[in-house]
Amino acid sequence: MSLDLARIRAETPGCKSVLHLNAAGSSLPSQRTLDATLGHLKLEAEIGGYEAADKMRGTLDGFYPSVAKLIGAEPGEIAYVENATRAWDLAFYSLDFKPGDRILTCVSEYSSNYISYLQVAKKTGAEIVVVPDDRHGQIDLTALERAIDRRTKLVSISHIPTQGGLVQPAEAVGKIVNDAGIMYILDACQSVGMMPLDVKQIGCDFLSATGRKYMRGPRGTGFLYARTRSTSHIEPIFLDNHAARWTGDNEYAVIGDAKRFENWERYFAGVIGLKAAADQATELGMDAVWARLRELADGLRVRLKPLKGITLTDLGTTQGAIVTFAAAGADHTALKMALRSQDINVSVSTQFSSRLDLKGRGLKDVMRASVHVYNTEAELDRFVKALEAAYSAA
Numbered sequence: 001m002s003l004d005l006a007r008i009r010a011e012t013p014g015c016k017s018v019l020h021l022n023a024a025g026s027s028l029p030s031q032r033t034l035d036a037t038l039g040h041l042k043l044e045a046e047i048g049g050y051e052a053a054d055k056m057r058g059t060l061d062g063f064y065p066s067v068a069k070l071i072g073a074e075p076g077e078i079a080y081v082e083n084a085t086r087a088w089d090l091a092f093y094s095l096d097f098k099p100g101d102r103i104l105t106c107v108s109e110y111s112s113n114y115i116s117y118l119q120v121a122k123k124t125g126a127e128i129v130v131v132p133d134d135r136h137g138q139i140d141l142t143a144l145e146r147a148i149d150r151r152t153k154l155v156s157i158s159h160i161p162t163q164g165g166l167v168q169p170a171e172a173v174g175k176i177v178n179d180a181g182i183m184y185i186l187d188a189c190q191s192v193g194m195m196p197l198d199v200k201q202i203g204c205d206f207l208s209a210t211g212r213k214y215m216r217g218p219r220g221t222g223f224l225y226a227r228t229r230s231t232s233h234i235e236p237i238f239l240d241n242h243a244a245r246w247t248g249d250n251e252y253a254v255i256g257d258a259k260r261f262e263n264w265e266r267y268f269a270g271v272i273g274l275k276a277a278a279d280q281a282t283e284l285g286m287d288a289v290w291a292r293l294r295e296l297a298d299g300l301r302v303r304l305k306p307l308k309g310i311t312l313t314d315l316g317t318t319q320g321a322i323v324t325f326a327a328a329g330a331d332h333t334a335l336k337m338a339l340r341s342q343d344i345n346v347s348v349s350t351q352f353s354s355r356l357d358l359k360g361r362g363l364k365d366v367m368r369a370s371v372h373v374y375n376t377e378a379e380l381d382r383f384v385k386a387l388e389a390a391y392s393a394a
Contacts, residue, residue: 003288003373012374019379022345024162024190024322024370027216029273032280037218037273044269053268060268063275067223070278070286071188071207072198076257079224080271084189084210085112087224090261091185091206092116092156093237099125101153106131106139106168108161108315108357113187117156126153130356137315138168145176154183160190163349163358163366164324165297165314167191174203183230189213193277194293194321196286205230211270214321214372217277221270226258236261289373293321296371296380303384309391313366324349324366330394332367338390344383 009015014028029037043052053060064075081087093116097103103117103126117128131147134140139157148155155177159170170186177184186204191197193214199207207225211217226234235254236243242264244254254260281289300323304310309328327335332348339346350365351358358365369383 003284003292005373005376008284009374009376015374017343019344019375019383021369021371021375021379021383022347023214023372024368025347026212026219027193027214027372028374029216029218029277030280033217033273033276036276037269040269040272049268056268056272059272059275063271063278066275066278066282070197070282071192071209071225072200073225074228076259077199077225077228079226079258079261080266080274081208081222081224081261082220082267082270083222084187084208087208087222087261088113088185088187088206089116090224090236090238091208091226091231092154093120094234094261095154095183097124097126097153100151101126102129102147102149102151103127104129104131104144104147104152104155106157107133107360108158108163108166108168108354109156110158110162110187110189111353111355113156113158114355127151133315136317138166138317139173141169141172141176144173148176148180148182152180152182154185156185156187158187158189160188160194160320160322161354161357162190162322163354163368164316165319165322166316167195167318167320168316169318170202170204174201178203190320190322193281193289195290199225199227211274211277215274215277215281216372217274218267218270220267221274223274224258224261226261228257232256238263240264284373292373293371294319296375296377297321297323299377300369300371300380300384303380304387307384307388307391310387313361313363321372322368322370324368326363326366327391327394330391332365334394335367335387335390338394339383339386342386344386346383 011031020028064078067078068075131144184204185206188207188209192209205227211221212219240263243260244252247253311326313324347368349368
Protein backbone atom coordinates (compact mmCIF):
# COMPACT_ATOMS: atom_id res chain seq x y z
CA MET A 1 0.00 0.00 0.00
CA SER A 2 1.40 3.42 -0.97
CA LEU A 3 0.66 6.65 0.90
CA ASP A 4 -1.03 9.62 -0.75
CA LEU A 5 1.34 12.32 0.51
CA ALA A 6 -0.56 15.21 -1.05
CA ARG A 7 -3.75 14.10 0.66
CA ILE A 8 -2.01 13.51 4.00
CA ARG A 9 -0.57 17.03 3.93
CA ALA A 10 -3.83 18.59 2.83
CA GLU A 11 -5.54 16.87 5.76
CA THR A 12 -2.91 18.13 8.22
CA PRO A 13 -3.58 21.83 8.95
CA GLY A 14 -0.21 22.39 10.60
CA CYS A 15 1.68 21.67 7.38
CA LYS A 16 0.64 25.12 6.14
CA SER A 17 2.42 26.96 8.94
CA VAL A 18 5.36 24.90 10.25
CA LEU A 19 8.04 22.45 9.20
CA HIS A 20 7.41 20.02 12.00
CA LEU A 21 10.24 17.63 12.85
CA ASN A 22 9.11 16.95 16.41
CA ALA A 23 6.78 13.96 16.07
CA ALA A 24 8.65 12.29 18.94
CA GLY A 25 7.46 15.16 21.11
CA SER A 26 3.97 15.74 19.75
CA SER A 27 2.85 15.16 16.17
CA LEU A 28 0.68 17.36 14.02
CA PRO A 29 -2.86 15.92 14.22
CA SER A 30 -4.99 15.41 11.14
CA GLN A 31 -8.13 17.40 10.47
CA ARG A 32 -10.08 14.21 11.12
CA THR A 33 -8.70 13.91 14.64
CA LEU A 34 -9.12 17.62 15.22
CA ASP A 35 -12.75 17.53 14.11
CA ALA A 36 -13.50 14.47 16.27
CA THR A 37 -11.97 16.07 19.37
CA LEU A 38 -13.38 19.56 18.94
CA GLY A 39 -16.73 18.20 17.83
CA HIS A 40 -17.21 16.41 21.12
CA LEU A 41 -16.11 19.43 23.14
CA LYS A 42 -18.67 21.47 21.23
CA LEU A 43 -21.34 18.85 21.88
CA GLU A 44 -20.56 18.95 25.60
CA ALA A 45 -20.96 22.73 25.54
CA GLU A 46 -24.28 22.45 23.71
CA ILE A 47 -26.05 19.65 25.60
CA GLY A 48 -23.93 18.87 28.69
CA GLY A 49 -21.03 16.55 29.41
CA TYR A 50 -22.96 13.53 30.70
CA GLU A 51 -25.52 13.85 27.95
CA ALA A 52 -22.82 14.13 25.26
CA ALA A 53 -21.19 10.96 26.57
CA ASP A 54 -24.52 9.14 26.43
CA LYS A 55 -25.14 10.32 22.87
CA MET A 56 -21.66 9.27 21.72
CA ARG A 57 -21.58 5.98 23.67
CA GLY A 58 -21.14 3.89 20.54
CA THR A 59 -18.12 5.90 19.43
CA LEU A 60 -16.63 5.92 22.93
CA ASP A 61 -17.03 2.15 23.20
CA GLY A 62 -15.48 1.84 19.76
CA PHE A 63 -12.20 3.19 21.14
CA TYR A 64 -11.25 -0.24 22.47
CA PRO A 65 -11.52 -2.28 19.26
CA SER A 66 -9.90 0.54 17.29
CA VAL A 67 -6.80 0.62 19.48
CA ALA A 68 -6.75 -3.16 19.85
CA LYS A 69 -6.71 -3.59 16.07
CA LEU A 70 -3.72 -1.26 15.77
CA ILE A 71 -1.54 -3.42 18.04
CA GLY A 72 -2.98 -6.91 17.52
CA ALA A 73 -4.73 -7.10 20.88
CA GLU A 74 -8.26 -7.94 22.03
CA PRO A 75 -10.60 -5.05 22.92
CA GLY A 76 -10.87 -6.29 26.51
CA GLU A 77 -7.10 -5.95 26.88
CA ILE A 78 -7.14 -2.17 26.34
CA ALA A 79 -7.57 0.55 28.97
CA TYR A 80 -7.83 4.25 28.22
CA VAL A 81 -5.33 6.19 30.34
CA GLU A 82 -4.54 9.89 30.21
CA ASN A 83 -0.89 9.46 29.19
CA ALA A 84 1.81 6.86 28.65
CA THR A 85 3.60 7.55 31.91
CA ARG A 86 0.47 6.99 33.95
CA ALA A 87 -0.36 3.86 31.94
CA TRP A 88 3.13 2.51 32.62
CA ASP A 89 2.84 3.45 36.32
CA LEU A 90 -0.48 1.61 36.65
CA ALA A 91 1.15 -1.57 35.42
CA PHE A 92 4.46 -1.27 37.27
CA TYR A 93 3.16 -0.14 40.66
CA SER A 94 0.51 -2.86 40.66
CA LEU A 95 3.22 -5.53 40.84
CA ASP A 96 4.09 -6.87 44.29
CA PHE A 97 7.83 -6.40 44.79
CA LYS A 98 9.64 -7.94 47.72
CA PRO A 99 13.23 -7.70 49.05
CA GLY A 100 15.65 -9.32 46.63
CA ASP A 101 13.33 -9.19 43.62
CA ARG A 102 15.25 -8.10 40.54
CA ILE A 103 14.08 -5.58 37.93
CA LEU A 104 15.98 -5.95 34.65
CA THR A 105 16.10 -2.97 32.31
CA CYS A 106 18.24 -1.49 29.53
CA VAL A 107 20.87 1.25 29.26
CA SER A 108 18.61 3.47 27.14
CA GLU A 109 15.73 3.39 29.66
CA TYR A 110 13.62 6.53 30.07
CA SER A 111 14.06 8.65 33.20
CA SER A 112 10.47 8.44 34.47
CA ASN A 113 10.60 4.65 34.41
CA TYR A 114 14.01 4.51 36.05
CA ILE A 115 12.93 6.86 38.83
CA SER A 116 10.08 4.44 39.52
CA TYR A 117 12.55 1.55 39.72
CA LEU A 118 14.60 3.55 42.21
CA GLN A 119 11.57 4.39 44.32
CA VAL A 120 10.35 0.78 44.46
CA ALA A 121 13.87 -0.46 45.19
CA LYS A 122 14.14 2.03 48.05
CA LYS A 123 10.77 1.06 49.52
CA THR A 124 10.83 -2.70 49.03
CA GLY A 125 14.45 -3.82 48.82
CA ALA A 126 14.10 -4.87 45.20
CA GLU A 127 17.22 -4.61 43.04
CA ILE A 128 17.75 -2.90 39.68
CA VAL A 129 19.91 -4.67 37.11
CA VAL A 130 20.90 -2.77 33.95
CA VAL A 131 21.54 -5.23 31.13
CA PRO A 132 24.49 -3.95 29.05
CA ASP A 133 24.30 -3.02 25.38
CA ASP A 134 25.77 -5.10 22.60
CA ARG A 135 28.20 -3.68 20.06
CA HIS A 136 25.31 -2.09 18.14
CA GLY A 137 24.10 -0.11 21.15
CA GLN A 138 20.96 -2.17 21.78
CA ILE A 139 20.20 -4.50 24.65
CA ASP A 140 22.54 -7.50 24.64
CA LEU A 141 20.26 -10.53 24.34
CA THR A 142 22.92 -12.96 25.54
CA ALA A 143 23.57 -10.80 28.59
CA LEU A 144 19.83 -10.63 29.21
CA GLU A 145 19.58 -14.43 29.25
CA ARG A 146 22.52 -14.62 31.67
CA ALA A 147 21.01 -11.97 33.94
CA ILE A 148 17.71 -13.78 34.41
CA ASP A 149 17.63 -15.94 37.53
CA ARG A 150 15.09 -17.19 40.07
CA ARG A 151 14.98 -13.76 41.73
CA THR A 152 14.07 -11.91 38.52
CA LYS A 153 10.60 -10.43 38.89
CA LEU A 154 10.35 -8.16 35.88
CA VAL A 155 11.99 -7.21 32.58
CA SER A 156 11.03 -3.67 31.58
CA ILE A 157 12.42 -1.72 28.62
CA SER A 158 11.57 1.19 26.36
CA HIS A 159 10.98 -0.01 22.81
CA ILE A 160 12.28 3.18 21.17
CA PRO A 161 14.12 5.59 23.47
CA THR A 162 13.33 9.28 23.42
CA GLN A 163 16.95 10.19 22.71
CA GLY A 164 17.62 8.38 19.44
CA GLY A 165 16.68 6.25 16.47
CA LEU A 166 17.40 2.94 18.20
CA VAL A 167 14.65 0.32 17.97
CA GLN A 168 15.15 -2.28 20.68
CA PRO A 169 14.60 -5.94 19.65
CA ALA A 170 11.37 -6.16 21.63
CA GLU A 171 10.21 -9.43 20.11
CA ALA A 172 13.51 -11.19 20.79
CA VAL A 173 13.41 -9.88 24.36
CA GLY A 174 9.87 -11.19 24.66
CA LYS A 175 10.86 -14.70 23.62
CA ILE A 176 13.59 -14.83 26.25
CA VAL A 177 11.36 -13.41 28.96
CA ASN A 178 8.34 -15.57 28.12
CA ASP A 179 10.49 -18.73 28.09
CA ALA A 180 11.64 -17.78 31.59
CA GLY A 181 8.08 -17.13 32.79
CA ILE A 182 8.80 -13.55 33.89
CA MET A 183 6.64 -10.42 33.65
CA TYR A 184 7.49 -8.11 30.71
CA ILE A 185 6.54 -4.43 30.44
CA LEU A 186 7.19 -2.62 27.17
CA ASP A 187 7.15 1.16 27.05
CA ALA A 188 5.93 1.76 23.50
CA CYS A 189 5.53 5.50 23.88
CA GLN A 190 7.35 6.19 20.59
CA SER A 191 6.73 3.00 18.66
CA VAL A 192 2.91 2.85 18.55
CA GLY A 193 1.96 4.65 15.35
CA MET A 194 5.53 4.59 14.05
CA MET A 195 5.84 0.92 13.17
CA PRO A 196 3.68 -2.21 12.93
CA LEU A 197 3.19 -3.82 16.33
CA ASP A 198 1.68 -7.14 17.27
CA VAL A 199 1.59 -7.65 21.02
CA LYS A 200 1.09 -11.38 20.57
CA GLN A 201 4.34 -11.65 18.64
CA ILE A 202 6.18 -9.31 21.02
CA GLY A 203 5.00 -11.31 24.03
CA CYS A 204 4.74 -8.39 26.45
CA ASP A 205 2.40 -8.60 29.43
CA PHE A 206 1.86 -4.85 29.55
CA LEU A 207 2.39 -2.17 26.91
CA SER A 208 2.01 1.56 27.53
CA ALA A 209 1.49 4.21 24.85
CA THR A 210 0.66 7.86 24.38
CA GLY A 211 -1.68 9.51 21.91
CA ARG A 212 0.28 12.65 21.16
CA LYS A 213 3.37 11.20 19.46
CA TYR A 214 3.30 8.91 16.44
CA MET A 215 -0.41 8.11 16.78
CA ARG A 216 -1.11 11.79 16.01
CA GLY A 217 -3.79 11.92 18.69
CA PRO A 218 -4.65 14.67 21.19
CA ARG A 219 -2.38 15.51 24.08
CA GLY A 220 -3.55 14.15 27.41
CA THR A 221 -4.46 10.75 25.94
CA GLY A 222 -2.91 7.29 26.02
CA PHE A 223 -3.63 3.66 26.70
CA LEU A 224 -2.45 0.54 28.48
CA TYR A 225 -2.47 -2.96 27.04
CA ALA A 226 -2.77 -5.74 29.62
CA ARG A 227 -2.45 -9.33 28.33
CA THR A 228 -5.41 -11.26 29.67
CA ARG A 229 -3.76 -14.63 30.25
CA SER A 230 -0.89 -13.25 32.31
CA THR A 231 -2.29 -10.13 34.02
CA SER A 232 -5.94 -10.92 34.85
CA HIS A 233 -4.96 -11.77 38.44
CA ILE A 234 -3.27 -8.40 39.00
CA GLU A 235 -5.27 -5.89 41.00
CA PRO A 236 -4.45 -2.26 40.09
CA ILE A 237 -2.85 -0.11 42.75
CA PHE A 238 -5.72 2.36 42.37
CA LEU A 239 -9.40 1.45 42.23
CA ASP A 240 -12.54 3.52 41.92
CA ASN A 241 -16.19 2.80 41.19
CA HIS A 242 -15.42 2.34 37.50
CA ALA A 243 -12.63 -0.19 38.02
CA ALA A 244 -14.47 -2.08 40.75
CA ARG A 245 -17.96 -2.60 42.11
CA TRP A 246 -18.98 -2.06 45.75
CA THR A 247 -20.70 -5.39 46.26
CA GLY A 248 -21.32 -5.27 50.02
CA ASP A 249 -20.74 -2.98 52.99
CA ASN A 250 -17.25 -4.42 53.39
CA GLU A 251 -16.70 -5.99 49.99
CA TYR A 252 -15.76 -4.99 46.45
CA ALA A 253 -15.17 -6.86 43.19
CA VAL A 254 -12.67 -5.73 40.55
CA ILE A 255 -14.00 -5.84 36.99
CA GLY A 256 -12.56 -8.58 34.84
CA ASP A 257 -10.97 -6.85 31.82
CA ALA A 258 -8.32 -4.18 31.34
CA LYS A 259 -10.78 -1.39 32.14
CA ARG A 260 -9.96 -2.10 35.79
CA PHE A 261 -6.88 0.08 35.16
CA GLU A 262 -9.07 3.03 34.18
CA ASN A 263 -10.83 5.56 36.35
CA TRP A 264 -14.33 6.92 35.96
CA GLU A 265 -13.53 10.48 34.92
CA ARG A 266 -11.64 10.97 31.68
CA TYR A 267 -11.08 13.30 28.75
CA PHE A 268 -14.02 12.07 26.65
CA ALA A 269 -13.18 14.31 23.69
CA GLY A 270 -9.67 12.88 23.86
CA VAL A 271 -10.99 9.31 23.79
CA ILE A 272 -12.91 10.11 20.61
CA GLY A 273 -9.95 11.95 19.11
CA LEU A 274 -7.57 9.08 19.87
CA LYS A 275 -10.01 6.60 18.35
CA ALA A 276 -10.05 8.69 15.17
CA ALA A 277 -6.25 8.75 15.12
CA ALA A 278 -6.01 4.99 15.66
CA ASP A 279 -8.52 4.33 12.88
CA GLN A 280 -6.63 6.60 10.51
CA ALA A 281 -3.31 4.91 11.26
CA THR A 282 -4.87 1.50 10.57
CA GLU A 283 -6.41 2.74 7.32
CA LEU A 284 -3.09 4.19 6.12
CA GLY A 285 -1.47 0.83 6.87
CA MET A 286 1.31 0.58 9.40
CA ASP A 287 3.60 -1.28 6.99
CA ALA A 288 3.34 1.65 4.57
CA VAL A 289 3.78 4.20 7.36
CA TRP A 290 6.86 2.42 8.70
CA ALA A 291 8.43 2.16 5.24
CA ARG A 292 7.86 5.85 4.60
CA LEU A 293 9.21 6.92 7.99
CA ARG A 294 12.38 4.91 7.53
CA GLU A 295 12.81 6.38 4.07
CA LEU A 296 12.51 9.91 5.43
CA ALA A 297 14.71 9.28 8.48
CA ASP A 298 17.42 7.52 6.48
CA GLY A 299 17.29 10.34 3.95
CA LEU A 300 17.77 12.89 6.72
CA ARG A 301 20.74 10.95 8.09
CA VAL A 302 22.30 10.93 4.62
CA ARG A 303 21.83 14.70 4.39
CA LEU A 304 23.29 15.36 7.84
CA LYS A 305 26.30 13.07 7.67
CA PRO A 306 28.47 15.25 5.37
CA LEU A 307 27.92 18.44 7.40
CA LYS A 308 31.08 19.69 9.08
CA GLY A 309 30.84 19.51 12.88
CA ILE A 310 27.68 17.37 12.84
CA THR A 311 27.87 13.83 14.29
CA LEU A 312 24.98 11.40 14.06
CA THR A 313 24.27 9.70 17.39
CA ASP A 314 21.65 7.05 16.55
CA LEU A 315 22.33 3.47 17.64
CA GLY A 316 21.00 0.00 16.80
CA THR A 317 20.78 -2.35 13.85
CA THR A 318 17.26 -1.09 13.16
CA GLN A 319 16.74 2.64 13.30
CA GLY A 320 13.40 4.39 13.32
CA ALA A 321 11.96 7.83 12.63
CA ILE A 322 13.89 9.69 15.34
CA VAL A 323 17.13 11.19 14.08
CA THR A 324 19.61 12.54 16.63
CA PHE A 325 22.90 14.33 16.21
CA ALA A 326 25.42 16.52 18.00
CA ALA A 327 26.76 19.83 16.70
CA ALA A 328 30.31 20.26 17.98
CA GLY A 329 30.78 23.29 20.21
CA ALA A 330 27.21 24.51 19.76
CA ASP A 331 24.46 25.19 22.26
CA HIS A 332 21.81 22.79 21.03
CA THR A 333 18.97 24.66 22.72
CA ALA A 334 20.07 27.90 21.03
CA LEU A 335 20.14 26.09 17.68
CA LYS A 336 16.65 24.75 18.33
CA MET A 337 15.36 28.26 19.04
CA ALA A 338 17.10 29.67 15.97
CA LEU A 339 15.31 27.09 13.86
CA ARG A 340 12.00 27.77 15.59
CA SER A 341 12.27 31.42 14.61
CA GLN A 342 12.08 30.11 11.04
CA ASP A 343 9.02 27.94 11.81
CA ILE A 344 11.08 24.75 11.95
CA ASN A 345 10.37 22.55 14.96
CA VAL A 346 12.97 20.20 16.44
CA SER A 347 13.80 19.18 20.00
CA VAL A 348 16.76 18.57 22.30
CA SER A 349 17.15 15.39 24.36
CA THR A 350 19.24 15.72 27.52
CA GLN A 351 20.70 13.46 30.19
CA PHE A 352 17.56 14.28 32.19
CA SER A 353 15.65 11.96 29.84
CA SER A 354 18.15 9.11 29.68
CA ARG A 355 21.04 9.55 32.06
CA LEU A 356 22.68 6.14 31.67
CA ASP A 357 22.77 6.23 27.88
CA LEU A 358 23.83 9.80 27.13
CA LYS A 359 26.19 10.13 30.09
CA GLY A 360 27.74 6.79 29.22
CA ARG A 361 28.44 8.03 25.71
CA GLY A 362 29.81 11.35 26.91
CA LEU A 363 26.90 13.32 25.49
CA LYS A 364 25.44 16.21 27.47
CA ASP A 365 22.52 16.38 25.06
CA VAL A 366 21.62 15.75 21.43
CA MET A 367 19.47 17.49 18.86
CA ARG A 368 16.44 15.47 17.80
CA ALA A 369 14.61 15.72 14.47
CA SER A 370 11.72 13.26 14.26
CA VAL A 371 9.85 12.80 11.01
CA HIS A 372 6.29 11.73 10.27
CA VAL A 373 4.30 10.84 7.17
CA TYR A 374 3.35 14.45 6.46
CA ASN A 375 7.00 15.46 5.96
CA THR A 376 8.60 15.75 2.53
CA GLU A 377 12.08 15.50 1.06
CA ALA A 378 11.88 19.22 0.26
CA GLU A 379 11.30 19.93 3.94
CA LEU A 380 14.36 17.86 4.84
CA ASP A 381 16.43 19.92 2.41
CA ARG A 382 15.10 23.13 3.91
CA PHE A 383 15.81 21.93 7.43
CA VAL A 384 19.40 20.91 6.70
CA LYS A 385 20.10 24.20 4.93
CA ALA A 386 18.65 26.18 7.85
CA LEU A 387 20.56 24.08 10.37
CA GLU A 388 23.84 24.59 8.55
CA ALA A 389 23.29 28.36 8.42
CA ALA A 390 22.29 28.59 12.09
CA TYR A 391 25.26 26.44 13.14
CA SER A 392 27.70 28.57 11.11
CA ALA A 393 26.29 31.72 12.71
CA ALA A 394 26.46 30.34 16.25
